[in-house]
Amino acid sequence: MKKYQKFDMKGANVTNKEKERLAKHLLERGYVVVKRVTNHRNSSVSFDDYLQSIPELKSPLTKECDKGIGGFGALNYASAFHHPHRIESDLDILDTVKPILEELARLVGLEWFQQIPDRSIYRTQSQSGTSWHTDNTSGAKENDIFFGAHFNLNKKSANWSGVQTFTCAPGHHSIHPRLKGGEYTPSDKDKIRDFKQVATRVSINPGEIMLHFENIPHLAGSKVSAENPVKKKIGAFRLSNHSSEWMPENRERLEHQAPLIYKGGEDPPMFAKMHLVNWPSKLSDYANLLIDDCVEDYKYQTGKNAGMTFTFPKRRSPSLASIGKKYKYNPVLEALNRTMYRVKRISDV
Ligand SMILES: [Fe+2]
Numbered sequence: 397m398k399k400y401q402k403f404d405m406k407g408a409n410v411t412n413k414e415k416e417r418l419a420k421h422l423l424e425r426g427y428v429v430v431k432r433v434t435n436h437r438n439s440s441v442s443f444d445d446y447l448q449s450i451p452e453l454k455s456p457l458t459k460e461c462d463k464g465i466g467g468f469g470a471l472n473y474a475s476a477f478h479h480p481h482r483i484e485s486d487l488d489i490l491d492t493v494k495p496i497l498e499e500l501a502r503l504v505g506l507e508w509f510q511q512i513p514d515r516s517i518y519r520t521q522s523q524s525g526t527s528w529h530t531d532n533t534s535g536a537k538e539n540d541i542f543f544g545a546h547f548n549l550n551k552k553s554a555n556w557s558g559v560q561t562f563t564c565a566p567g568h569h570s571i572h573p574r575l576k577g578g579e580y581t582p583s584d585k586d587k588i589r590d591f592k593q594v595a596t597r598v599s600i601n602p603g604e605i606m607l608h609f610e611n612i613p614h615l616a617g618s619k620v621s622a623e624n625p626v627k628k629k630i631g632a633f634r635l636s637n638h639s640s641e642w643m644p645e646n647r648e649r650l651e652h653q654a655p656l657i658y659k660g661g662e663d664p665p666m667f668a669k670m671h672l673v674n675w676p677s678k679l680s681d682y683a684n685l686l687i688d689d690c691v692e693d694y695k696y697q698t699g700k701n702a703g704m705t706f707t708f709p710k711r712r713s714p715s716l717a718s719i720g721k722k723y724k725y726n727p728v729l730e731a732l733n734r735t736m737y738r739v740k741r742i743s744d745v
Pocket residue numbers: 529530531614
């Protein structure tokens with residue numbers, strides 16, 4: 397594994413020289429790790445506060461609760477997209493990466509900017525091994541560049557560093573988007589050998605943010621235990637020479653506090669379809685943890701369970717407006733949230 401370089405941004409007002417250094421590293425290597433530069437806590441909430449008060453659950457989230465969510469641990473409850481912590485951590489990510497993206501946009505001649513929604517992650521189990529792959533936002537237009545951001549929300553303790561890692565192949569990203577979108581797993585053996593030769597395990601300490609080209613080849617995350625789960629906020633950004641908005645339908649979803657269409661271009665489901673086929677009992681267990689508004693009866697028409705009815709989670713988490721649980725923000729947060737995901741000129745961000 398190769399060594400990699402880390403950067404320390406001292407406050408939000410980075411010098412032009414520092415901005416240039418960070419943007420060039422991102423452009424050439426495909427990623428950059430920096431310390432958060434702000435800590436928005438207008439409403440004094442933390443990710444842990446959220447995990448203790450998820451309105452879709454009957455009781456606080458424990459390590460037992462992430463069954464059904466899947467190995468990645470993305471929280472797809474409507475509340476996960478609208479809890480004040482989501483807004484504040486997205487603002488922290490934005491403030492931290494903005495100078496870098498501004499400079500990168502200048503280097504590549506792109507003018508339009510959009511912050512894109514993504515999920516909060518609570519992972520208690522290691523993900524099963526994946527192959528080298530790239531992530532690609534669906535709905536990308538020619539010359540768009542999409543970036544992923546990884547904000548480590550773990551807390552360091554006396555016997556745990558809280559470090560999260562990301563294994564990638566620096567320099568193998570592309571400024572050209574894959575217009576088909578989706579996860580792409582190359583099968584070309586020479587390519588995979590090239591990735592392995594430069595493979596770098598990037599560590600992200602608590603409070604640090606990694607910004608990366610979404611299409612940098614990478615592998616699934618490191619080992620995780622239930623005692624020390626991974627907590628992180630992922631975010632995303634688009635630079636473009638188009639002024640059109642990616643997924644304008646999210647405007648209405650923000651209003652009703654429904655799950656947002658996230659970077660992958662998907663309407664986030666509460667479980668994968670294969671759960672219906674393979675693990676009905678896991679789905680029933682999961683439904684038991686949810687409030688009545690978030691579950692429904694499901695009758696099997698075919699297969700070994702044909703004719704049987706189970707109570708399962710609703711496949712899509714209902715909007716908070718529809719279940720009378722909308723969050724109320726203070727006026728500052730309300731105003732920031734309303735325009736946060738709109739497309740803007742990078743000079744106006
Ligand atoms: Fe990935």
